[in-house]
Amino acid sequence: MAEVAISLKGVSKCFKRYARPVDRLKEILLPGKSRAVPFWAIQEIDLEIFRGETIGIVGQNGAGKSTLLQVITQTLTPTSGQLTVNGRISALLELGSGFNPEFTGRQNVFFNGRILGLSQAEIEQKFDTIVEFADIGDFIDQPVKTYSSGMFVRLAFAVAVNTDPDILIVDEALAVGDVYFQQKCFIRLRELREAGVTLLFVSHDSSAVCKLCDRAILLEHGRVILDATPRQVVDLYEAKLLQKQDQAPERIAIQMPQASTDAAITSTSVQLKYVQFLDADNHAIQSAFSDSKVQLAIGLTFLERMEDPHVGFRMRNRTGEVVFESNTFCMKHSIGAVEAGSSIEARFQFHLPLLAGDYTITIGIAEGGFSEHQFKRVLTMLHNTAVLKILQNPNAILWAGIVNLNPTFEIYRSSSTPDETLIEL
Template sequence: MSDIAISLKNVSKCYKRYARPVDRLKEILLPRRSHVQEFWALQDINLEINRGETLGIIGQNGSGKSTLLQIIAGTLMPTTGEVGVNGRVSALLELGSGFNPEFTGRQNVFFNGRILGLSQLEIADKFDDIEAFAEIGDFIDQPVKTYSSGMAVRLAFAVIAHTEPTILIVDEALAVGDAKFQARCMKRIRHLKEQGVTILFVSHDSSSVKMLCQRAALMNHGRILEIGNPKDVVNHYIALLSSDKTQVDAKEINSAGREDFISRDPEKLLHRHGNNLAIIKDVKITHADGSEAKTKIETGTGFNIVILIEAQAELSDIVIGISIRNLLGVVVYGTNSFLKRVKLTKVNKGEKITARFKMPCYLNRGTYTVTVGIHSEEGLSYDWVDELVVFEVYNIDGCEGIVDMDCSLEINTDRIVNV
C-alpha cells in the first residue's frame, strides 16, 4: 500500500467568464472570435500528502483553498493535471454540503452515509452516536430547510466524523458553530488524527493550525507559496496580510537600517516584517520594580514587557501590541495600545517611544515567547517580530495547565457525633 494518501501533479483549474450572457452564444456561433475571459483559480499545484498526515491550508479569501479541496474531494474536476486519492474521503466543504433541504435530518444521515460508502446497517449502528454528537434534538426529524446554519453544520460534521474516513477534509464551515460545538469538533478531529486518518484542515485560526498540523501550506492567488513548518508558514501568512509582498525573506530583516538586537547570526534571525516607518529597537522583560528579569519570572509576581521604538517618519496612528505564546504556539494572552485605549499623539521622525506593558504573572511553570508588533490603526504593519523574547516561568506551589488560577480550597464535613 502506498504511503501517499493524496497526490497532485501540475493541477490547474480555469473558469470561463463572460461579460454578458449573449457572449456565450456568440462564441458558439462564431468560434473564431473569443468572447471569454479566463480566470485561473488554481495554477500548477504540486502537492503530496502522506498517509496519516495532518496538513493545514491557509490563505486569504479567494486564494484557491476551497477550489483545491473540492478537486481533492472529487466534486470538481481540474482543467489540467493529475489527481490521485487513496482512501475513503469525507469532506465538509460548505454548510449542509450534500444535504437535500426537503428531506429530514434523519433521512439525510442515511443518504449521506450511503454516498460515503457505508451500508444501511452500518449507518443504523452509528445513528445514535451521530444524533448525540449533532445535538439538534427533535429537529433530526424535521426538514433540513428549517435548520439554522449552525444546526446544518452540526449534523454535517457529525455524519462525516462517524463514517470512518481514511481522508478527512474540513473547510472553514466549523467557524459557524458555537464554542462548545467547536471544542467537540476539535476533540473529534484529534481523535481521528490519533487513529491515523489523513486530515486536510482549512482554518483562519492560526493557533489551531500550529497545534493540530504537522505541515502547513500557504496559498495566494491560486498558487502554493510555501509548504513547511506550521509556525513558519503562519508567520508568513501574517506578513502577507499586512504587506503587498508575497514572501518575506528572513535575511532582509536588517534592511533599511534595522538593527537586530536578538542575534547577529543571519541564520538565527526570527521572522520579521513591516514597512519600516517605525522600528522596534529593543525589548526586555523586567520585574515590577523595574529591575531586569533576564529570563525567569515567578508565578504570582508582577512583570513588565518594555519596548523601545524609533519612528522613521512622522506618524499619528501608532498601535503597539504584544502576544504571549506557549511552545505549541498557542496565544495565552495578547493586547495592544488600541484595546487598552491608550492613544499615542503625533510622533516625529527620529523620536523614540518607550511602551511598558505592566501585568501580573498568572502563567504556570513553562517556557513562553513574546511577539511584538507595531502597526497603524488600519492594520498596516510598521514592524513586527515573531517570538523575539523567550522567558521561563517557575511556580513553587505547582499546579497543572497553562495558567495558575490562584485557587483556594475549602472542605466542610457534616459529621454526626454520638454522645
Template structure:
C-alpha cells in the first residue's frame, strides 16, 4: 500500500478568457479560429504529500491555490497531468461550494454525505454530532441561502470533519468564524492529526500555518516557488510583498557618514530578507540595549529591553507611526509597543530628508525562550488603514533566560484572592495548606 496520500505529476490548468460572450459561440461554430486568450492558472505542478502529514499551501491571491485544491478535491479537471489520491477526500473550499442554497441545512448534510460516499444509515448515525458541532440551532431546518457566512462555515466544517475523511482540505474558510468556533475547529484539526488524517491547509495566517504544518509549498503565478518547512515558506512569502523603490539601495549608498547619526554602542545587524518598503522611509540603524544603553540581546525574565530605530524619511509623510513587536517561533504576536496605541502617539508630519529616532522600552515578562522581532514605520490613517513605509519581519532575535514567573506566555496585571472557610488566606497560610 502506498504511503503517499496525494500525488500530482506535471499538472497544469488552462482557462480560456473571451473578450465578448459571442466569441465563445463563434469559436464553437467556427473551430478553426481560436478567439480566446489562454490563461494558465497552474503550470507543471509535481507534488507528493505523505499520508498523515499536515501540509501548508501558501500564496498570494491569484497564485493558483484554489484551482489546485479543486483539482485535488476532484471538482475540477486538469488540462494536463495526472492526479492520484488515496482515501476519502473531504474539502472545505471557498464559501458556498458544495451546498445547495435552496436546501435546508439538514438536507445539505445528507446531500453532501451521500456525495462523499456515506450511506443513509451512516449519515443518520453521525447527524447528531454534526448538528452539535455546527451549533446553529433552528437554522438547521432553514434554507442555506438565509445563513450568515459564519453559520454557513460552521455547518460546512461540521460536515467535513464528521465524514471520517482520509484527506481533509481546508481553504481559508475558518477566517469567517468567530474566535470560539475557530478555537474549536483547531482543536478538532489537532485530533484529526492524531488520527493520522492527511490535511491540506491553506491560509494567509502564516502563524497558523507554522503552528499546524510540518512542511508546505509556496505557489506563485501557478508554479511552485519553493517547498520547505513553514518558517522558510513564510520568509519567501514576505519577499513577494517587497515593494522596492526605484534606486532605493543606490540612494542609501549615497549617504555619507555625516548624514547619519554617529554610531553608538548597541548597533545590531538586522536581517533584511523580509523587508517590505515603499521607499518613502528607511530604518537605517537599529539598537538593542539594556536601560543603561549597554549592548544586550539576552535578558532575564522581567528585565527591560530598549530598542531604538533610526529612520530616514525620503519624502514628506503624514501621521507617522512606529512599532516594535515580539513573536514566538510560530509567528504569533505576543507583546509590543506601537505609537498608534502608546504615548506619545503619531507624528503629524515628517519632511523628506529628516531623521527620526523611535525609542521603545519593553519589560520582558515572558517565558524563557527566543523571540523574533518585527519593526516598522508607517503612515497611519486608522488602526487598520495604513501605508507601510518600511517594515522588517524577523529583524532580530531577543533571548529571555531565567525562571518563569507566571502562567502563560506573557504576564498580565492582576491579583488572586483565596477564601477558605469564608476567611481570606494570607500568603503564609496558603503555603502551609
C-alpha cells in the first residue's frame, strides 16, 4: 500500500472580517463581544495525497487554493481538523514569501536552506547548482529588494527544487519569468516527479495540469467539489468558467463528471445529433494515418431561432492536453441566422500532423461571438463526443514531439573561390 505523504481530515480555516478598522480596536478594548464577520476560506477538506503523486489544484480566484497550501506548509494553523505531513516540504508560494528583501540573494539561499532543515555544509554543497539554475549573474550578491519579479522567481524556484524536498509545492509561480526559464522549470519538475517527489501544483494553465499531474482537485468556495483525473477536473473547471462568463448563467446546466464521463454544459436551445469523422471521399472512419486529411462532421438541430450561432471543436491527446482548438467565429466564418426546428451539418476539414495515438473531440456551440473565445450565450459543450485513432504513417519520416513540421533538408557548400556564391548540392 502506498505511503501517505499528506493527510487532511475535516480541515477548515476561518478568518475574521471587519466592516471598519475601528471595529477591530473595539473588539480588543471591549472583549466579550465579537464585531467580526467569520469568513471560512476552506471548509471540511478531506484529502489524502500519496508519496510520489503529482496533484493539480484548480479553482477560480478566491476558491481557497492559496489558503489550503499555506495550511499544508504550516504557515497557517487550521481552525479545525487534523493535518499530517510526512516528509520535508519545500514550497514556492506567493511572490515575496520566505525571502528577506534586505538580504542578498546569497544570504537568502543560506537562510532558506537552513529553514528547510539543511546543514550549512549541505547548502554550501548545493549552492553552485542553485546559482547556475537561477542564472541571475552578479545579482546573487545584491539585495533581493533590487530584483525584478522574474529574477526573484528564478532564485526562489532554484532554491525550492534543489534542496532535496520530499514534498514540493508550487503556487502559480511559474507564470512569472521568460519562456526559457519556464521550460527549464517544467523539465526540473518532471525530473523530481520521476525521482518520487510528491508535487502539489496550482495553476490556471489547464494544459499544464493535464500534462504534469496524476490527479487533480477542484476547489469552489473553500470546498473540494471534485477529486478525479486531471481531464475531468479541468473539464468541470472550464464549464464553470463559461457559466460565469455567460450573460444568463442561471440557464446553463452543468453536469458533474462521473467515473467514466467528463463534465458538460447543456442547454435546451440546441441538440447535438451526431459527430463523426469522414475521409476525403466522405466515408465514415474511426482511424486515419498521421499527416492525412480528414473531415469532422457535426449534426445540429436548433430548437429556437438564432441570429448568430457558432460551432467549434477541441482535440485533445490521451493525457488531456489540448493540441488544437478553434471555432467558426475565430475562423471568421458565419453560419448565418437559423430558424427554430432547422438542422445543419457543420464540417471542418484539416490535416493530422500528429503522433500516433487516440485523440478525443469536444464540441462547443454558442451564439453571438464578440471577441476571441467570448460569446453572448453558451449553448452547449460536450466532451469526448468522438475518438479518432491516428495511425503512424509508414511513408512519413520518423519524428517525435507534438506536431509534424514536415521538414525538408538541403546542404549548401561554399566553393574554394571566396568570391563565388554558394552552390546548392
